Amino acid sequence: MQTIAVIGAGQMGSGIAQVAAASGKSVLLSDVSLALAEAARAKIEKGLLKLAERGKIPMEDAVATVSRITPVGDYARLGEADLVIEAATEREDIKHKIFEAAGKHLAPNAIMATNTSSIPITRMAVSSPDAGRFIGIHFFNPVPLMKLVEVIPGLATSVATIEAVRGFVADIGKEIVLSQDEPGFIVNRIFVPFINEAAFVLGSGTGSIIDIDKGVKLGLNHPMGPLELADFIGLDTLLEIMKIYLASTGDPKYRPAPLLQKYVEAGWLGRKSGRGFYDYSGEVPVPTR
Numbered sequence: 067m068q069t070i071a072v073i074g075a076g077q078m079g080s081g082i083a084q085v086a087a088a089s090g091k092s093v094l095l096s097d098v099s100l101a102l103a104e105a106a107r108a109k110i111e112k113g114l115l116k117l118a119e120r121g122k123i124p125m126e127d128a129v130a131t132v133s134r135i136t137p138v139g140d141y142a143r144l145g146e147a148d149l150v151i152e153a154a155t156e157r158e159d160i161k162h163k164i165f166e167a168a169g170k171h172l173a174p175n176a177i178m179a180t181n182t183s184s185i186p187i188t189r190m191a192v193s194s195p196d197a198g199r200f201i202g203i204h205f206f207n208p209v210p211l212m213k214l215v216e217v218i219p220g221l222a223t224s225v226a227t228i229e230a231v232r233g234f235v236a237d238i239g240k241e242i243v244l245s246q247d248e249p250g251f252i253v254n255r256i257f258v259p260f261i262n263e264a265a266f267v268l269g270s271g272t273g274s275i276i277d278i279d280k281g282v283k284l285g286l287n288h289p290m291g292p293l294e295l296a297d298f299i300g301l302d303t304l305l306e307i308m309k310i311y312l313a314s315t316g317d318p319k320y321r322p323a324p325l326l327q328k329y330v331e332a333g334w335l336g337r338k339s340g341r342g343f344y345d346y347s348g349e350v351p352v353p354t355r
């Protein structure tokens with residue numbers, strides 16, 4: 067697979083584009099507008115140049131990686147891609163529309179994939195041109211640093227598609243775990259309810275933000291506390307994931323924490339909006355409660 071298209075140039079899509087380009091792939095990067103795709107490329111460039119200036123990567127690698135990323139404003143060039151990875155907002159209606167519109171341009175042997183955290187692959191495959199060539203490729207945040215990729219075949223995904231995706235994941239230097247198409251797959255099925263529970267613990271006044279994060283870091287040997295990690299992932303994304311678990315299992319143990327909902331309603335989405343459980347406007351993050 068030489069040419070990759072990424073639809074949705076937010077945190078994840080930008081990370082996927084960067085990693086694919088760094089491993090020598092040509093990347094077409096799109097969002098709701100060309101301006102957003104261009105802004106995402108500029109952000110990737112800024113980050114890579116900073117790494118090069120600090121001596122973490124060679125400057126020529128940084129420049130070459132950025133040069134392989136082409137922002138696009140529509141799906142007209144999608145036919146050039148061997149693999150299209152959708153990484154747009156975690157809303158099923160948005161994703162279905164993308165698969166329908168982008169699917170019209172998909173090359174005959176190309177694979178269409180979604181980076182969804184929680185929406186069933188089999189259900190989304192219905193909106194793509196060929197369910198045999200549709201698959202889940204779930205990256206972890208931040209994509210350049212996290213080694214793992216979960217691969218999730220839908221009911222109709224062909225063995226050839228799975229094998230081609232295995233090759234792509236190996237090419238970009240990541241490790242695979244294969245998951246059945248169940249809500250949350252393997253890792254998030256365990257992990258997102260854990261973060262949601264931390265929001266319940268905060269909402270019930272059992273502990274402060276600082277003590278919840280400190281407790282989990284020192285008591286469970288996690289590198290980050292659940293609330294700081296929630297801010298990193300995006301509270302809107304986490305809320306959507308809990309809603310999807312609840313809707314798809316009907317099990318009330320997956321009900322979203324009211325405080326998580328309230329933060330999202332306030333527009334406090336985490337690092338990406340400048341405020342979540344912590345406020346990021348100053349030099350050091352400050353807890354909001």
Ligand SMILES: NC(=O)c1ccc[n+]([C@@H]2O[C@H](COP(=O)([O-])OP(=O)(O)OC[C@H]3O[C@@H](n4cnc5c(N)ncnc54)[C@H](O)[C@@H]3O)[C@@H](O)[C@H]2O)c1
Binds near residue numbers: 155
């Ligand atoms: N944040 C995480 O830690 C994480 C981890 C793994 C997977 N994911 C999944 O990755 C996907 C993206 O999450 P994110 O954290 O990057 O979100 P984000 O909010 O940072 O980015 C989403 C991007 O999608 C764009 N978008 C919205 N509608 C679109 C459309 N119709 N066409 C093209 N682009 C569109 C938005 O403009 C935005 O740039 C979600 O499905 C999420 O569940 C997130």
